[in-house]
Amino acid sequence: MPPNLQAYRGSLLHFLADPAFSSDAHVYHADGLLIVADGKVQAAGDYASLHATLPIGTPVHDYRGKLLMPGFIDTHVHYPQTDMIASPADGLLPWLETYTFPTERQFEDPAHAGQVAEFFLDELLRCGTTTAMVYCTVHPQSVDAFFSASEQRGLRMVAGKVLMDRNCPEFLRDTAEGGARDTEALIQRWHKRGRALYAITPRFAPTSTDAQLHLAGELARAYPDTFIQTHVSENKAECAWVHELFPQARSYIDVYDSVGLLRPRSMYGHCIWLDETDRARMAASGAAAAICPTSNLFLGSGLFDFAAADRAGMALSLASDVGGGSSFSMLQTMNEAYKVARLKGSYLPALRMFYLATLGAARSMQLEGVIGNFAAGAEADFIVLDPAATPLLARRNRAWQESGASLEELLFALALLGDDRAVAATYAAGQPVYQRAAR
Missing domain, CATH: 3.20.20.140 (Metal-dependent hydrolases)
Structure with a gap:
C-alpha cells in the first residue's frame, strides 16, 4: 500500500474549464471516490469504478450525502x-x-x-x-x-x-x-x-x-x-x-x-x-x-x-x-x-461561482495543476460541504432531492444560503485541518 493512502467517498465536484465558455467545464460524480496519498490526489471518479482498485485495508472515509470539492x-x-x-x-x-x-x-x-x-x-x-x-x-x-x-x-x-x-x-x-x-x-x-x-x-x-x-x-x-x-x-x-x-x-x-x-x-x-x-x-x-x-x-x-x-x-x-x-x-x-x-x-450561474472560487482562482494565480481541482498529482486540498448543514438548507435539500432538480440548483442554494456552517471538514495536503463539531 502506498504510504498515507486514504480514500474519501461522497459526491465529487471539480472543474476543468470555465463554465461561461465551455459546456464540458465540470466533472460531477453523485457517488464518487477521491483517492489521496502523500498529500497528492491519486485519482477521482465514480466509486463503482475506483473502489476495486484500492489495496485491501485502505481507509475509506464515508461522506455520503455530502459534497467533496477542491478547497x-x-x-x-x-x-x-x-x-x-x-x-x-x-x-x-x-x-x-x-x-x-x-x-x-x-x-x-x-x-x-x-x-x-x-x-x-x-x-x-x-x-x-x-x-x-x-x-x-x-x-x-x-x-x-x-x-x-x-x-x-x-x-x-x-x-x-x-x-x-x-x-x-x-x-x-x-x-x-x-x-x-x-x-x-x-x-x-x-x-x-x-x-x-x-x-x-x-x-x-x-x-x-x-x-x-x-x-x-x-x-x-x-x-x-x-x-x-x-x-x-x-x-x-x-x-x-x-x-x-x-x-x-x-x-x-x-x-x-x-x-x-x-x-x-x-x-x-x-x-x-x-x-x-x-x-x-x-x-x-x-x-x-x-x-x-x-x-x-x-x-x-x-x-x-x-x-x-x-x-x-x-x-x-x-x-x-x-x-x-x-x-x-x-x-x-x-x-x-x-x-x-x-x-x-x-x-x-452557481457553477461559474464555484469555478471562480476554485480552478478559476488557481488559473488566475498560474497554479493550475498545483491547486484548484482534482487532477491527478494536484495537492490534496479539499473540503466537504454539507447540503443539510442548517434547518433551512436541510429543508431546501430535501425539496431538491424530491424534485430531481439539477446540480446547478443544489449549488445555487449552497451559495445563496450557505456560510461557514456548511463546511463539514477541510483538508490540506491530505491532512484534516478542520472538522465541524457534531451538532
Missing part, C-alpha cells in the same frame, strides 16, 4: 484587518485612516501578529478556504508570523509585506530602499519554503512613490516566479487621487504597467473602474482581477462589470477582502457576487 481560494484578503472587520465609515479613504492604519500599527509586535495569524487561519479553514493571497503589514515580522503559522498547518499560502512610503501615518511608513531590501530578504526566506509563496505587495499606488514602485518592478523582474498583489480602481475618489499623483499615466492600471508590475502572477484587487483599454491590457499581460463583492458593497465602491471583463478575456477570481469585506466565507462571497452581477445586468 476554496481567496485571492485578496488582509489578515491584519481581522480585528477591525465591520468597522463603520463613509468611504474607503476615511475607513483606512480611522480604522485600518491604527489597527495595523499593532503588528510591530510579533506576538500580536502571531496571535492574529492563528485566529485568521482558523477562520479561513472553518470557512473551507485552503489557499489565500494575503496582505500583511509594513512590518517584516508580520510576514514571518503569518508564514510561520501557515507552515505549521501545512497550508499553501501566498503573502507579502506591504510597501508604503508616503500618504500614510509615519508609524507605518517605510522607505523605497528599505522596503525593497526587506522584501528581498523575505522572498529569500520564505518563497517556495514548504508551501509558502511570496507576493511583492505595494499597498496601492497612492501610498508608494515613483521610486518605490520602480524598485518593486525591479524585484518583480529579478524574481519572476513571485507574485504581485495590490489594489486598483476601487472607487472614484481613489481614482481621482491617482490621477492627481500620476498625471503622466494614461490610467490607474497604467501606473503599475509602466514599472513592470503587470504580468502573470499579478493579482489586482477590485478592478471596478477600468475602461476597455485597461481590461484589454490586463488580459494581454496575464494579470488577474480579484473581485471583492462584499467589500465593494460595504464601502460603496461600485459594482464589478462581469460582462465587460469577459469580453476582454480577463482572468477572474473571487475574494473576501476582509476587513473591508464582511465575511471570511467564500459562499457568502458568492452570494454577494451573484447580486452584484444582477445589478450590472449579468447573470452568474
Whole structure:
C-alpha cells in the first residue's frame, strides 16, 4: 500500500474549464471516490469504478450525502484587518485612516501578529478556504508570523509585506530602499519554503512613490516566479487621487504597467473602474482581477462589470477582502457576487461561482495543476460541504432531492444560503485541518 493512502467517498465536484465558455467545464460524480496519498490526489471518479482498485485495508472515509470539492481560494484578503472587520465609515479613504492604519500599527509586535495569524487561519479553514493571497503589514515580522503559522498547518499560502512610503501615518511608513531590501530578504526566506509563496505587495499606488514602485518592478523582474498583489480602481475618489499623483499615466492600471508590475502572477484587487483599454491590457499581460463583492458593497465602491471583463478575456477570481469585506466565507462571497452581477445586468450561474472560487482562482494565480481541482498529482486540498448543514438548507435539500432538480440548483442554494456552517471538514495536503463539531 502506498504510504498515507486514504480514500474519501461522497459526491465529487471539480472543474476543468470555465463554465461561461465551455459546456464540458465540470466533472460531477453523485457517488464518487477521491483517492489521496502523500498529500497528492491519486485519482477521482465514480466509486463503482475506483473502489476495486484500492489495496485491501485502505481507509475509506464515508461522506455520503455530502459534497467533496477542491478547497476554496481567496485571492485578496488582509489578515491584519481581522480585528477591525465591520468597522463603520463613509468611504474607503476615511475607513483606512480611522480604522485600518491604527489597527495595523499593532503588528510591530510579533506576538500580536502571531496571535492574529492563528485566529485568521482558523477562520479561513472553518470557512473551507485552503489557499489565500494575503496582505500583511509594513512590518517584516508580520510576514514571518503569518508564514510561520501557515507552515505549521501545512497550508499553501501566498503573502507579502506591504510597501508604503508616503500618504500614510509615519508609524507605518517605510522607505523605497528599505522596503525593497526587506522584501528581498523575505522572498529569500520564505518563497517556495514548504508551501509558502511570496507576493511583492505595494499597498496601492497612492501610498508608494515613483521610486518605490520602480524598485518593486525591479524585484518583480529579478524574481519572476513571485507574485504581485495590490489594489486598483476601487472607487472614484481613489481614482481621482491617482490621477492627481500620476498625471503622466494614461490610467490607474497604467501606473503599475509602466514599472513592470503587470504580468502573470499579478493579482489586482477590485478592478471596478477600468475602461476597455485597461481590461484589454490586463488580459494581454496575464494579470488577474480579484473581485471583492462584499467589500465593494460595504464601502460603496461600485459594482464589478462581469460582462465587460469577459469580453476582454480577463482572468477572474473571487475574494473576501476582509476587513473591508464582511465575511471570511467564500459562499457568502458568492452570494454577494451573484447580486452584484444582477445589478450590472449579468447573470452568474452557481457553477461559474464555484469555478471562480476554485480552478478559476488557481488559473488566475498560474497554479493550475498545483491547486484548484482534482487532477491527478494536484495537492490534496479539499473540503466537504454539507447540503443539510442548517434547518433551512436541510429543508431546501430535501425539496431538491424530491424534485430531481439539477446540480446547478443544489449549488445555487449552497451559495445563496450557505456560510461557514456548511463546511463539514477541510483538508490540506491530505491532512484534516478542520472538522465541524457534531451538532
